[in-house]
Structures are given as C-alpha cells and as structure tokens.
Amino acid sequence: MQTLYVSQQGCYVCLEGELLLVKRRDTILNEIQLPLLEMILVFGKSQITTQAIRSCLWRNIPIAYLSRMGYCYGRILPIERGYRQLSRYQQELSLIDRLIVARCIVQAKLKNSRVILMRQQRRQTSDVIAFAIQSLEYLMTKAAEAERIDQLMGYEGAGAAQYFSAFGDCLTSRDFVFAGRSRRPPGNAVNAMLSFGYQVLWNHLLTLIELQGLDPYSGCLHEGSYRHAALASDLIEEFRAPMIDSLVLYLVNRNIMDIGEDFVHKNGGCYLNESGRPKFLKAFLQRMEETITDDFGEPQPKWDLLHQQVKEYKQFVYEPVNGYSPYQIR
Incomplete structure (x- = not known):
C-alpha cells in the first residue's frame, strides 16, 4: 500500500x-x-x-x-472508523498496566537512541558521544525501576538531553551546526528537519491508530487532551531515532540537503522551504519503502513496522496480561 x-x-x-x-x-x-x-x-x-x-x-x-x-x-475519516468499542477497553486499563507499557516505551527510546550513537561512534570516535552512550545506558536502568509516570518523563527528558548533546558530533558537514534541540520554532536547519520529520511520522502513526480502531487520545506515557493524541505521541518515541534522526544524519552527511537552497528563516525560526520539503519527503519515502524481513520471513516495506507496532498495542489493550513489546533496533 x-x-x-x-x-x-x-x-x-x-x-x-x-x-x-x-x-x-x-x-x-x-x-x-x-x-x-x-x-x-x-x-x-x-x-x-x-x-x-x-x-x-x-x-x-x-x-x-x-x-x-x-x-x-x-x-x-470514513464514518465507520469509530473506536468506541476499543476505547472502553483502553479506559479500563489499570494504572500499573499503563506504567509497565510506559516503561517499555521509554526504555526502547533510550536504547534506540543509544544504538544510533554507537553506530556513529564506530565511524568517528568522540568523547562526547561516548559519554552520552554511557549516560543512556544508566538511564535505561533507572527507567526500568521507575514507579511513577513523572519519574519516567524525567528519565526520558534527561536521555533526550544527553542524546542531542552528542548529535552534533555525528554531523560531518560544516554547514549544518547543531548545538541542541529546539522545537517551537526550530532554531536551525537540523532542527527544522527533525521537527518536520517527527510531524510527518506522527501523522502516519495517528492515522494507523485510527484505522485500527484505537482511541488516539488515550495513551500510557503522555497525557491526552481534546487536542493532543497521546497514543501517537507514545508510539512515536520508539521510532524517532531509527527513522527520523538517522535519516537527518544521512541527508546531512551525504550532502543531499543544501543549507542555502533548502531552508528559509522566518518568524524567528528555520524551516524547510519549497525545495527542501519535497527533497526530504522523497528521501523519507525511499527509506520507508526499503524492504525488511518480518518475523515470518516475508519481505515487507519499513512502513509495516509502524503498522505492526500499532497492532501490537491493540493486542495489549485486548490482553494486558501478555504485556507490550516495543520496537527496538540492534
């Protein structure tokens, strides 16, 4: 599809x-x-x-x-895409069930971030990257022991800070400078690509969640509201580093994006322009259409990873006793 x-x-x-x-x-x-x-x-x-x-x-x-x-x-959305039945099951999830899933999600995010940095460390040695790798490993251990959601959010935030403190050392182009994550608005070209990529991925997950009949506003890690689809924000955490961050590193280090032609500065921020957006989306689409082998030995596009993860969460909602297995890279 x-x-x-x-x-x-x-x-x-x-x-x-x-x-x-x-x-x-x-x-x-x-x-x-x-x-x-x-x-x-x-x-x-x-x-x-x-x-x-x-x-x-x-x-x-x-x-x-x-x-x-x-x-x-x-x-x-088609009118039959309601999620009332599954929504009742989601609302009935216990606090401990939600906490266990939230732990899994945060641990997977920290692990995936660590794997991305370890790959970069093999290409070019950096003390900053090495320290971030150690910090992420420690935070993974702490996240596994967290007893409250606010503790988990603290470990997740600390992990993101450590990860992005080393992200700049993974970039080989002098034109693309990255000193830290900035979102609203994105402060530079790297942040512009990260924000845009996360938003595209988030919307894909949100659509898949709705297609599976799940309530996108009922999550485990993030708090939902009538404007915030918490479940999409939960599930994207597992995919940020392997799907978007790695793509940004590829686009910058292969000199595919042009700092002068593909970005525009306005309203105090930096954004992809009419040239940059199609270029980013083309690379994103090519990567998501790459073939992988699923658990049954069948070839599938990377898109299927998102679909399978949403179905994994759906299965958890039906049978919380079996737990939830997050997406993790090696």
Whole structure:
C-alpha cells in the first residue's frame, strides 16, 4: 500500500476512473491507483475535489491536511472508523498496566537512541558521544525501576538531553551546526528537519491508530487532551531515532540537503522551504519503502513496522496480561 504526498503548492487532486491525478494547472505531476492507496497527506495550499474525497471515503482511505511545515490541521475519516468499542477497553486499563507499557516505551527510546550513537561512534570516535552512550545506558536502568509516570518523563527528558548533546558530533558537514534541540520554532536547519520529520511520522502513526480502531487520545506515557493524541505521541518515541534522526544524519552527511537552497528563516525560526520539503519527503519515502524481513520471513516495506507496532498495542489493550513489546533496533 502507498501513501500519496501532495507537497507542492497550488496543486489539486482529481479523480479519473480508478486513478487519482495530482495536477498543477494542466500538468500531471503524479498519479496513483485507488486500490493501492492507504492514505493521503496534503501539505499547504492544495485541494482535493469532492469526487476524489468521496471515492477515498468509500475505500476507507483517510486524508490528512497539514501546513507546509508539517502541522496537522485535521483529518477526513470514513464514518465507520469509530473506536468506541476499543476505547472502553483502553479506559479500563489499570494504572500499573499503563506504567509497565510506559516503561517499555521509554526504555526502547533510550536504547534506540543509544544504538544510533554507537553506530556513529564506530565511524568517528568522540568523547562526547561516548559519554552520552554511557549516560543512556544508566538511564535505561533507572527507567526500568521507575514507579511513577513523572519519574519516567524525567528519565526520558534527561536521555533526550544527553542524546542531542552528542548529535552534533555525528554531523560531518560544516554547514549544518547543531548545538541542541529546539522545537517551537526550530532554531536551525537540523532542527527544522527533525521537527518536520517527527510531524510527518506522527501523522502516519495517528492515522494507523485510527484505522485500527484505537482511541488516539488515550495513551500510557503522555497525557491526552481534546487536542493532543497521546497514543501517537507514545508510539512515536520508539521510532524517532531509527527513522527520523538517522535519516537527518544521512541527508546531512551525504550532502543531499543544501543549507542555502533548502531552508528559509522566518518568524524567528528555520524551516524547510519549497525545495527542501519535497527533497526530504522523497528521501523519507525511499527509506520507508526499503524492504525488511518480518518475523515470518516475508519481505515487507519499513512502513509495516509502524503498522505492526500499532497492532501490537491493540493486542495489549485486548490482553494486558501478555504485556507490550516495543520496537527496538540492534
């Protein structure tokens, strides 16, 4: 199954038989068969015809509308995508069940971050990276012993601080300087790519969560609200380092992104521009379409990792006694 990204501005998506066509004026930029489509992400000022929307809803294909910087304004979902039944099970999860899952998620995030740094340490020795690796290992042990969610959030925050303190040493391009994580707004080009990538990944997870019938606003680690889908924020923690951080390192260290052409400074922050967004999304899509082997020995695209993890959480909701297994890299 494929995801359609409409990232260029001024486009419109229309229906032609069993095809969705992405056009800009009279030029066809992309086309995709409806039976092969899983979801649509529309960035910025582009439109979808009513006929195309109706056909997507008929085929249970969700549509997400995002700003050009990746912020999700909202989603169009088929009417049967309710999650009331599973929501009751989620609400009935005990505090200890939620704590155990939250521990697993934080430990997996710290471990995955540590693995990324260990890979970089093998390529270039750095005392800063070595210290961060040791710190993350210690915090993993503390997270396993945490008895409250606020303790876990503290260990997660400390781990992120240590990890990003070493992230700059993993970058080999002098044009891309990274002194620490800044989000609202992103302070430099590296933070712009991280924020944009996290938002794209978050929206994918949110859509998959809704497609599985789970309540996205009921999580274990993060606190949900009517505007915050806590479960998406929970599950993304396992994937930040292996899917987005590693991609940013690749784009910078291979000189694929251009500091002068792919970013714009405005409103006190730095963002991907009309050149940078399609370039980032193309690399992201290529990476997510890489083939991996699942537990049954079958080849699957990396997209399936997200899908399988959402189903793993769904299975936990049905049978909390069996626990939850987070996504971890080696």
